[in-house]
Amino acid sequence: MSDATIIAGSQIKAAGALLSLLSAHPDLPAGIACLEKLQAGDRTPFEWGIVVRHHYSLSDFEQWRAALRFDSDRVALDTSDATTNWLQVKGSWRGVPVEMTGFFTFAEPTAAQVLTCHFCGTAKPDVEVAADPFAKEINDEEWLIPLCKDCYGDRCDEI
Numbered sequence: 001m002s003d004a005t006i007i008a009g010s011q012i013k014a015a016g017a018l019l020s021l022l023s024a025h026p027d028l029p030a031g032i033a034c035l036e037k038l039q040a041g042d043r044t045p046f047e048w049g050i051v052v053r054h055h056y057s058l059s060d061f062e063q064w065r066a067a068l069r070f071d072s073d074r075v076a077l078d079t080s081d082a083t084t085n086w087l088q089v090k091g092s093w094r095g096v097p098v099e100m101t102g103f104f105t106f107a108e109p110t111a112a113q114v115l116t117c118h119f120c121g122t123a124k125p126d127v128e129v130a131a132d133p134f135a136k137e138i139n140d141e142e143w144l145i146p147l148c149k150d151c152y153g154d155r156c157d158e159i
């Protein structure tokens with residue numbers, strides 16, 4: 001005799017709940033839905049539930065979270081992976097546990113790097129690391145320094 005939770009019939013309740021979930025919100029964005037063993041609570045046994053994954057937009061995730069009235073305070077954030085992060089919230093629908101995940105890529109904003117010109121001491125966007133034209137022409141030396149456009153021009157004029 002098979003374990004009652006691993007025969008196909010044990011999935012019917014969750015499959016019915018998935019059908020009713022989609023029927024109740026036919027205009028929301030489609031996620032990737034499947035049936036998996038979930039726990040309704042930390043201490044409850046695993047049972048067949050609905051797993052929905054949103055890979056394209058956190059907006060999709062949020063629309064579903066709001067529609068299902070899953071508490072935003074219970075949304076967990078995972079940023080432990082360097083490239084893929086996710087929000088996840090658990091709840092229930094028609095007595096069936098639901099786990100919803102929204103994947104996204106989180107990138108730390110990078111501050112625009114502004115260099116300071118070696119000659120005029122000014123930090124401005126046109127400062128680039130370049131070979132000093134004077135050192136190159138006069139001393140045949142590749143001296144790489146941050147130079148602004150004006151100072152680059154001045155160094156050229158000095159040759």
Ligand SMILES: [Zn+2]
Pocket residue numbers: 117118119120121122147148149150151152
């Ligand atoms: Zn300068």
